[in-house]
Amino acid sequence: MPRPRLSRPARKPPSRYHHGDLAHAMLQEAVRTIQKQGIAALTLRGVGERLGVSRTALYRHFADKQGLLAAVAAEGFRMLRAALVEAWDARGRGREGFEAMGAAYVRFAVAHTGHYRVMFGGVVPPGNEDCEVSVAGGDAFQALVDAIVEQQQRGLIVSDDPLQLARYIWSVVHGISMLALDGLLPTPAEAEALVRYANERLRTGIAQ
C-alpha cells in the first residue's frame, strides 16, 4: 500500500512515483540477484519488490524477461570488451599486454558471474545477427582479433588466419572461466595459476 505523502517531496527523489532511471536500476538488481542466487532465482516480482516498485513496472523498459536478460548479456559483453582493451593498452600492446588480456578475461568472468552466466548460458536464442547482444559480443571478440593482428604484424605470433587464431585463444580463456565458475578450480589463486600456465603453453605448445 502506498503510504500517504507526509511532506512535499524532496528535491532529489521528487515524486517517488517516477523512479528516474528504473531501467538501469533493474539491470543492476537483476545482475546482483543472479550473482548471489543463480539465474533460476531471478524473478520479475522480486526485482520490482527489492526496488520498491511494482511487479510490472519492468514492462515499460523491457519487452519481457528475455529482454531484461538480453540487456544483461549485452552490458556484460560491453564490459568485457572494455576490460580486454584496457588490459591490452595498459601493458604495452606487446606480449605482456596480450597475456594480460587473457588474465583480464578470466578475472572478468570470475568477478562478474552474474553477467557471464547470462552471456554464455544459452539464454539468448542464437541466430539474430544484428540484435544488440550479438553486436556487443562481436565487438568484444573483435578486440581480441585486433590484438592478434597487431601482434602478427610485429612478428610475435604465427601468421595464421587471425579469425581462427582468435577462436582458438577465446576457447582457452572461456574454458578456464567455465571451469572456475563451475567450482572445478577450487580457489581464485588456482584459476590465476592456470591462466599463467595456459599462457606459457599457448606460446610454446605441448609437444615434447
Added chain:
Amino acid sequence: MPRPRLSRPARKPPSRYHHGDLAHAMLQEAVRTIQKQGIAALTLRGVGERLGVSRTALYRHFADKQGLLAAVAAEGFRMLRAALVEAWDARGRGREGFEAMGAAYVRFAVAHTGHYRVMFGGVVPPGNEDCEVSVAGGDAFQALVDAIVEQQQRGLIVSDDPLQLARYIWSVVHGISMLALDGLLPTPAEAEALVRYANERLRTGIAQ
C-alpha cells in the same frame, strides 16, 4: 480420463498403470525437450503428458526438478567419458588417438546439446564433492588425465603437472564446444576445422 479397458491387457504393456521404466523414459524425454526447445521449456507437466503419465509421477523417481536435471547431467558425463575413451582406444592411444579424443569431445557436445547444456549451464549447484554428477564429471576428466599421463610416459608430451595440462586441454575443447553451441561457429564443418586447427596449435604453440 482412463478409458475403460476394452480387452484384457496385452503381454508387453501389461497394465498401463505401472509404466515399467519410467525413470529412464523421463530422462530421455527431458533430454529431447531441452535439445529441441531449450532448458527454459522443460516442464514436469509437459514431460508427464508426453509420456502419457500424470504430472507428479516424476516424484516417485526423482527428488524434484533439480534431481531430474542432475540425473541428465550425470548421464551426460558418463556418455562423454565413454566417447572419450572409445576414441582414445580405437585410434591407438598415441598422438592420433589423443587428437581423436579432442574431436570426440566436441562432437559429443554438438550432437548432445541437451545433455551438454545441463552439464555446464550452472544448473547443478557446485560444491557437493561426492554427489552423482560430481563423481561422473570427475571420471570423465580423469579419462583425459590418464591419456595425458600415458602420452607423457612415451615422451610425446611435455612432462608438466598432468592435472594442469588436463585443465588446459579441457578448456580448449570445452571452449570450442561452447562457441559451436552458441552458434558462433556457423556450420558443423567449421567446428571440425577449428578442432583440427586447435590440435595443431596445441602441439606447436602460437609463438613465432
Added chain:
DNA sequence: TCCTTATGTTGACAGTGGCAACATTAAGCG
C-alpha cells in the same frame, strides 16, 4: 491552462513446481 505521452499500478489469468492424500498394482509370505 489543457492535452499528450511516458511511466507506474492494480486486477486477472493461465501455467508451473510441489506437497498431501488417495488409488492401483506388484511382490513377498503364510
Added chain:
DNA sequence: CGCTTAATGTTGCCACTGTCAACATAAGGA
C-alpha cells in the same frame, strides 16, 4: 491361494510466476 505391504501412479490443492489489459499518476509542450 489369500493377505499384507511396499512401490508406483493420480487427483486436489496451494503459492508463485510471467504477462496482458485497464487504470492512475506525473512530466512536458502547446
